[in-house]
Each structure stands twice: as C-alpha cells, then as structure tokens.
Amino acid sequence: MKNLIEKYNVPVPRYTSYPTVPNWKEAQFDSNIYLSQIKQGFEKANETGLALYIHLPFCESLCTYCGCNTRITVNHSVERPYIETLIKEWKLYLALFGEKPKIREIHLGGGTPTFFTPENLAYLIDSILALADVSQDASFSFEAHPNNTTDAHLQMLFDRGFDRLSLGVQDFDPVVQKAINRRQTPEDVQRVTAKARTIGYRSINYDLVYGLPFQTMEGVMDAVDKVIALRPNRIAFYSYAHVPWKRPGQRAYSEADLPDPETKSQLFMNGRDKLLHAGYQSIGFDHFALTSDSLYGAYKHARIHRNFMGYTDLRTSYLIGLGVSSISDIGSAFAQNAKTVEAYRAAVDRGEFPIIKGHLLDREEMYIRKHILRLICRHRTSWADASFDESQYMHRCLEKLVGAEADGLVLIGDEEVEITMRGRLFVRNICAAFDRDYVSGIAERKFSMAV
DSSP: OHHHHHHHOSBOOOOSSSSOGGGOOGGGOOHHHHHHHHHHHHHHHHHHOEEEEEEEOEESSOOTTOOSOOEEOSOGGGHHHHHHHHHHHHHHHHHHHOSOOEEEEEEEEESOGGGSOHHHHHHHHHHHHTTSEEEEEEEEEEEEOTTTOOHHHHHHHHHTTEEEEEEEEEOOOHHHHHHHTOOOOHHHHHHHHHHHHHHTOSEEEEEEEESOTTOOHHHHHHHHHHHHHHOOSEEEEEEOOOOTTTOGGGGGSOGGGSOOHHHHHHHHHHHHHHHHHTTOEEETTTEEEOTTSHHHHHHHTTOOEEETTEEESOOOSOEEEESTTOEEEOSSEEEEEOSSHHHHHHHHHTTOOOEEEEEEOOHHHHHHHHHHHHHHHHSEEEOTTOOHHHHHHHHHHHGGGHHHHHTTSEEEOSSEEEEOTGGGGGHHHHHHTTOTTOOGGGOTTTSOBOO
16 A cells, blocks of 8 residues: 555545636636526526525634635624625526525535634524525535534524535544634533434534645544444535645644655545444545435435535535535536625625626536546446547546556556555545646646545
C-alpha cells in the first residue's frame, strides 16, 4: 500500500461538481442565459421538487482547519439583517420561477447554523415555506455545533420538518482540538444526539476528519470507538484538505504537524475497518451508514447522488443556493453568489441576483459529469448505450487507467469501469482520468492531495 500511496498521492479534485469550480469557464458565463435556463426548465424541475441550500456563514470562533466560507463574530445583531436578505433573494427566485415552487430538500449549512437563535431560524424557515409547497417525501437537514445546539433549536426545527442533523465532531483529542480551535466533548455530542432522538429525528450524522494536525493512530481510533458507541445513523469520515493558500487559518500549523501520507491513509483504513466491523456500510469514498438508514437504501438501489451538499438520498433537478458564496446547480449550469456578506447584501438590496460567477456546461461536459457522478457514487459506470462521440471519449480515457488496472484499483470491461474495494481510497484519482480539464502538472495550486 505504501507504494500505491506514493504513486497516487497527487492533487486531485473532490468532485462535488464537474467541471470543478477552479475549472469553470467564467469568461464565457452569461448570468442572463443562466437565469433564462432556470425559467425554461422550472416546470419540469418542479415536478419532483427543488433542493435549497441556505448558507449561514457566522461563527463565534474560527476553526483553523475549516475550508468553508465563514464570518467570525460574537455580535449576534447580524442575524436578522442577514435573514432578511436571504428572504429577499428567495423572492427574486420566486419571481423568476413564475409559479409556486415545491421544496423537496433543505439544508442549512455554514458557518454555524446554530449560531442563529431558534427564533430567528424559525422566522427564516417560516418565511421560506410560506411561499412554497413541500413535497410529501421532503427531507430537511442542518449542520450543528454540539456546544451551541440547544433543545430549543432541535424542537423548533423538527416542528418545521427537519428530520436529520449533522454534528461536527472531527476529533476528541484535546491536543488536536486545541490546534484546530474546535472544542467539544463526547458528553456534548451525546447530549444533542439523545435529545434529537427523543424528539424524533430519523437520521443523525457525525463528521470525523482524519489527517488533522497532531493526530495519532491511538487518538483517531479512540474517536471512532466513541462515535460507534453513540451509534449515529451516518458517519462522514473526511480527509482533511490542507490548502493554506486558500484558507489562511490553516497556517496556524505547518505541514510538519500533519500525519505523513502513509500514516494518514492508515488512519482512514483502520477507522474504516472499525466502522465496517460495527455494522456500517461503506458508501461513496468517505461516507458510512447503517443498513436501516435511507442513504444506504439509496446506495443499494443506485439512487444515491452527490452535489455541493455531499452525498444525498434524494435527487432533484435544481439545487438553488441562497446566501453568501452559495452555489446553485441546475444540471446544465452552475452559479455562485458573492463571497462577502457586504457584496451579497448590496446586490440583493439593489434587486439583483448576487451571482458573481458560473459555468454553462457544453454537451461533452454533460456526459463526463454523468460518468464521474456514477463512479463517485456507485463505484462503476457503463456507456453501452452511449452515442458514438461519448463512447469514443470514454475509450480514449481508459488509456489513462492502464496503470490503475495493473495496481488492482479498477476492473475495465469493453464498455464499463468498476472501482475495486482496494481502489476506493483512490476514487478521486480514477475520476480524474475522465476529467477533460484535469492536468496533473497545473493542479498543484488548485486541489488538495488525494490521500
């Protein structure tokens, strides 16, 4: 395994989208065309319902490892003005849709959504839902910090249809927590978990991160054991992405403080073995779920999807991003909002969509995206019924996987590729073989390392 890690540990995308954000053709993007596409396709997209991602960027302190767009403040007077702007932006979309939307999925991300008071969050959700219908199979979720998530938060959101929450655990080792400026105890996590289950939440997810500064095998395995004992329905076991040129907070420590690539991969594999032994099933390349959870059902029946919110058991044609830096995905195009609170609010207050960049997919990108999504969600893809151009493209890409096949990472058929269990640690590398824009020599300053 050491030789494989040395060979494949190169910068590669995480493929929350294709094309990846650094490869968007911004100069060719026309927001008017993008908005026109939303309007033209809305009626069909609305048949199955929309997904909303609402970005709530505020945190009281900076977690130095974090790669999210955040605003650090202890001034909670920022809550209501920001919410009012979110509601104004939603009304811009309502006017564009031209008919009442049906919401199938809502995810509150951050930042720290539970930075906001229960009363202000209630006002936000009530305002959004008052102007929409809700799909019968809707699922609403939110991210929560164990330290500031109250019983009132949990009850209020549950009463408005939220049935899943994700708790950021990351690690329990005090040395690691100090380095990343994120402190919570197993008791904090257990308290929120127990209350959520009592209220009736159907699915609880924990985030764990491996590869953080000062992590040891003993510490990470202890965290995995403690998490297993609390029995969340899902676990996201993420690889830490060290990109200090993008996230200055990560300069609080150096690369010398991080586990070396071989140790980092062993942290994941040992943790994965514990999770599998405890009855969790491996999904995608960094998620695990109990067989009773809907995410496993979606994986088993090939319905699982991946977008900017991560892996999801619901697939919608439109993902509309509201809030600062949020990204929308309408299948044929992506668009991202302004990245600062000030610029975002100024645009919305002018009655304008706060879009600063985007990408319109061409025909070739559409089928490349389809195959990369299949590989990253289902670990296999086939082009048996593809057009001549699509089939030719896929066959040309197979030449890049000859080495991976020899290393036992993939199985290549006449018109299909399947990723082996051994190859799942290198899913991102395998997807990169089909990425039209990926050039390893220029990827170094764009993406995190594969391992």
